[in-house]
Amino acid sequence: MDKATRLQYLEAMGIDVWATRHRLSAVQPEDPLENLGRAEQDEVHRDQPSNRRPSNLAETVDAEFQPHSPSHASHANEQTWKELQHEVALCRACSLCETRTQTVFGVGNKQASWMLIGEAPGQNEDLQGEPFVGKAGQLLTEMLRAIGLQREEVYIANMLKCRPPNNRDPQAEEVAACNSFLQQQIELIQPKIILAVGRIAAQNLLATQQPLAKLRGVRHQLHNIPLIVIHHPAYLLRSLLEKAKAWSDLQFALSVYQKLEK
Numbered sequence: 001m002d003k004a005t006r007l008q009y010l011e012a013m014g015i016d017v018w019a020t021r022h023r024l025s026a027v028q029p030e031d032p033l034e035n036l037g038r039a040e041q042d043e044v045h046r047d048q049p050s051n052r053r054p055s056n057l058a059e060t061v062d063a064e065f066q067p068h069s070p071s072h073a074s075h076a077n078e079q080t081w082k083e084l085q086h087e088v089a090l091c092r093a094c095s096l097c098e099t100r101t102q103t104v105f106g107v108g109n110k111q112a113s114w115m116l117i118g119e120a121p122g123q124n125e126d127l128q129g130e131p132f133v134g135k136a137g138q139l140l141t142e143m144l145r146a147i148g149l150q151r152e153e154v155y156i157a158n159m160l161k162c163r164p165p166n167n168r169d170p171q172a173e174e175v176a177a178c179n180s181f182l183q184q185q186i187e188l189i190q191p192k193i194i195l196a197v198g199r200i201a202a203q204n205l206l207a208t209q210q211p212l213a214k215l216r217g218v219r220h221q222l223h224n225i226p227l228i229v230i231h232h233p234a235y236l237l238r239s240l241l242e243k244a245k246a247w248s249d250l251q252f253a254l255s256v257y258q259k260l261e262k
Ligand code: URA
Pocket: 118, 119, 120, 121, 122, 125, 130, 131, 132, 133, 136, 137, 158, 197, 198, 234
């Protein structure tokens, strides 16, 4: 009996067939630019000397992106993460706990060199419990890919862990109530570089009222960690013309990171 027929018989009898998993080594690496819009790809190529693709960071990051071997220290660290996440899930420090579906803690590589900090969960994030998963999140993922970073290798969090109703701006007391969670996340990860995603995150993290235009393109510091301000992808979705600026924000962040590595 051939294999396909045998599997059909087994399935009809309700018998699960277990198969060995294969490594995904045959999968070709994807082109980081293929999912960007045409105009955005054009920007990429215009900005690159001699139309080079931005591949150098991918290599640097891949080399760093090794799972750590289990040790007492990493178990203790895991425990600290679990406790922090639990504390966030139970938090009732501000009124946002009344309207949230769930808290949105943060996601990604806990040993990441790059940490991204956004403003607050939106509707999709509130429903799925993960930051930046809506349309803006997908664009953010593509923006990262364009500089050679996979979403899984960075750590992504928001200032607020709960969604403000109707996506209104966070209030100062909400930011204050949530701040220690974010600070603990930064301390645990100890990223080499932080990207503040959008004006609201940038202004709150840097404790300034300066407009985005003044904050972009400057190397700021947060707890001695370089912090770069980038456009919020939700804004970019509304304004295609701003995508060129977003690309230059990322190029700037990349150049700051590469200098750190030297
Ligand atoms: N905007 C943010 O700032 N964070 C999210 O998680 C989603 C949208």
